[in-house]
Amino acid sequence: MKYLFKNIAYLATFDEMGEMENASLSVEDNRISYIGEETPNGDFDRIIDCSNKIMLPGFVNTHHHLYQSLTRNVKSVQNAKLFDWLVNLYEIWKNLDEEGAYVSAAVASAEMALSGVTTTSDMLYLYPNGKNSLFDEEIRGVAHVGLRFHPTRGSMSMSKKDGGLPPDSVVQSEDEILSEYERVISKYHDRSKYAMVKVALAPCSPFSVTESLMEKTLELAEKRDVLLHTHLAETKDEEDFCLEKFGLRPVDYMERIGWLNPRVWFAHLVHINDMDIEKLRKNDVGVSHCPSSNMRLGSGIAPIVRMKGLRVSLGVDGSASNDTSNMILEIRNALLLQRVKYGASAITPREALNFATVGGAKVLRMNDYIGTLKVGKAADLIMFDLNKIGFAGGLDDPVSAIVMCDAKQVDFSMINGNVIVENEKLTVNDVAQLVETQNRISKKLIRG
């Protein structure tokens, strides 16, 4: 298919071409073939007039737990901090099955697509009763909506009896985890440019994974050349746990086991100091900042504006601690939360948008083909309708209006050359059915 987007009122490339008014962009198959002020000639299958639209690269979400969209806003943990929240929810999550993994992945993907996400990561770390196929089901669920996907095969190996937090029912043996790592890399990890699915490995956290599994996971990631991901320095409780169990604070523990490494990106990094930041920078470690989750669980404020020279991105985190998969809100919360601590000039709307676009692409090491609008890159792009009520009177600077005003949702989204959202509606036609199934499964999980 050949598309021409013409008369684009405002185009922000987040690349060397900067921002343009009244521009054109064309797409051929799955990639961008032209960007500029002229309207290119040629035969196009579709010409879309964008005179009331602003176009940006699609957003990249680098931390999520899609299955948790089944357990948003659970009443018993509405006001709990991380460790209490987890201990209660493990008991619900241990009944997750294949249908739940598929439907929740599709529902969360649909919600993300409407909020401008074109690429997402995920960490699925829960395989109760050996249900390893949950990973396959979430890949199917995301593909149903059409997002570009970089899932991580999560894992938990340290239950309560070994001094960890999760119950026995949700952890697996190291041998089983390692063989599943191998299986999913071989089956799904696509090394080609424009890949729609890439896989990384993700032991869940210092309080649910043994040191030996952390080391073996690193070894395997080096051997198979894949990325690594985990939660780190999310709460003060975690810091206390690490000091007691390993005699080290979280970043120092990661340093000791070789996890300060360019393959790694960490979610959260709330409780870190300037020395930790320097260690992360020196080792080119990536960051997934999750401000909504950090606020919701009362975890704290990550020192994002102090992380100069680090690859910083945004994550909506699991929907049970957000309780949305809305990337627009995440960008806005990132800006507002930094300003709460560091003042009004600490971060600009464009910097926050940068985390959500090119920042995410760099963290997932996919910036050679996503994250900015550039000829030759993948056709992953979004548009907002500038005529909507949330922007009325706010168009002095249309790019920052997406963050400062109430953008609500995208008008249009294209991923790898496929139209995913048009006229504010998803192009998949079974959204109502997915929502109904999700609610049925959710009710059964929570109420038994």
Ligand SMILES: [Zn+2]
């Ligand atoms: Zn998380």
